[in-house]
């Protein structure tokens with residue numbers, strides 16, 4: 032009998048379903064199917080591929096309620112946030128669709144008419160774009176529609192076949208995405224879900240795939256890079272972060288507090304670009320802290336299916352220990368626990384929203400990704416001190432500065448090695464801008480035109496006529 036994985040509801044700890052897992056032989060068979068049909072898909076008209084993707088867009092909107100309910104059931108994401116995620120995908124699809132024809136079109140970059148001189152015929156130089164072939168998309172559970180869609184939508188539009196492995200913590204949503212794509216006209220062998228945990232992901236990497244697009248943790252990202260290295264294939268890794276924010280002395284404190292509290296606690300802090308560390312200038316520290324705590328105390332923790340809930344359970348049980356250990360480590364080293372720090376007395380994998388002050392960089396909470404509802408706030412005396420502390424991380428996903436002076440913010444942010452830089456905002460992603468990490472936050476970019484070209488390989492055409 033095939034192995035199964037158990038899908039558990041994090042809010043109730045009840046078993047939702049057992050799903051059969053793909054073993055090595057099943058993964059190999061799925062690769063073979065995709066390999067066979069991918070050339071035909073690449074040769075199909077981009078207009079037909081666009082039509083299917085636009086139908087998928089329509090279905091997402093039509094079925095947003097039931098898809099959101101499914102996502103909430105297996106990840107514990109509050110229902111309003113699940114709906115928001117699904118309903119934000121159409122804007123990303125619009126960007127990809129609007130640019131697909133232009134990105135795929137060959138570029139004539141040089142032309143020389145035939146000359147009367149002997150042997151000097153017409154010369155044309157053209158850049159053509161070929162799809163990579165069959166690509167693997169190994170995905171995370173925290174935003175399956177966003178992080179998956181950033182890969183599989185442009186990959187399909189550019190003419191690739193996709194073997195899509197959803198996270199084992201968002202398996203049912205992965206299956207729903209596959210059904211919707213197939214119903215929209217994407218052939219079943221062009222988008223194939225591959226079901227299972229890390230072992231299945233590893234089996235996928237053993238296939239002669241033409242590209243790997245991974246979203247997940249730094250630890251797993253390293254393993255993916257090692258497995259992909261001998262293949263010499265396109266390897267893209269979107270990994271975690273320890274994203275900092277700095278509140279300048281001239282900041283609008285109310286705006287900063289509300290924005291950063293949401294940035295730290297939205298989706299229970301389980302966002303790659305969640306605010307993970309806050310540095311506040313001493314001149315506005317007390318005022319900021321008061322406003323921040325007021326916002327956090329206003330967050331409603333509860334049943335994620337209730338539209339009033341802002342904080343649900345965390346999605347993976349083992350993370351509860353990670354969070355408890357970070358809090359214990361910080362308190363043992365002198366931090367002040369302003370709220371939370373423990374599991375509320377109720378069933379489900381809940382952790383109370385936690386704010387720590389008097390923190391420093393000897394504490395794991397200021398060094399390692401929390402990926403949960405825990406935030407450390409540190410007082411600083413100057414922009415220089417804030418900059419130095421923000422730089423003290425191997426990660427480089429995003430950073431934010433709140434203040435009224437744009438030049439000051441840009442000067443600080445320019446000194447940080449991050450893929451995204453925010454002035455008076457945070458935890459924001461745009462389809463028009465590249466989404467990328469530096470250092471331990473990853474390799475390559477999704478979204479923007481760069482995130483479309485990444486699914487293509489250029490070919491240099493040297494064309495002469497005599």
Ligand code: TXE
Nearest residue numbers: 170171172197198228229232233247248251269270271303
């Ligand atoms: O990651 P994991 P998770 C980051 C986020 C956090 C992590 C959370 O910051 O660090 O993702 O996601 C499969 N060979 N981002 O917990 O555990 C596994 O089955 C092949 C960054 O899911 O690394 C799952 O499908 N595959 C971000 C996937 O890897 C393997 C946006 C990820 O699992 C494997 C969102 C193996 N050996 C989250 N082991 C961004 N930067 O955009 C596991 N897997």
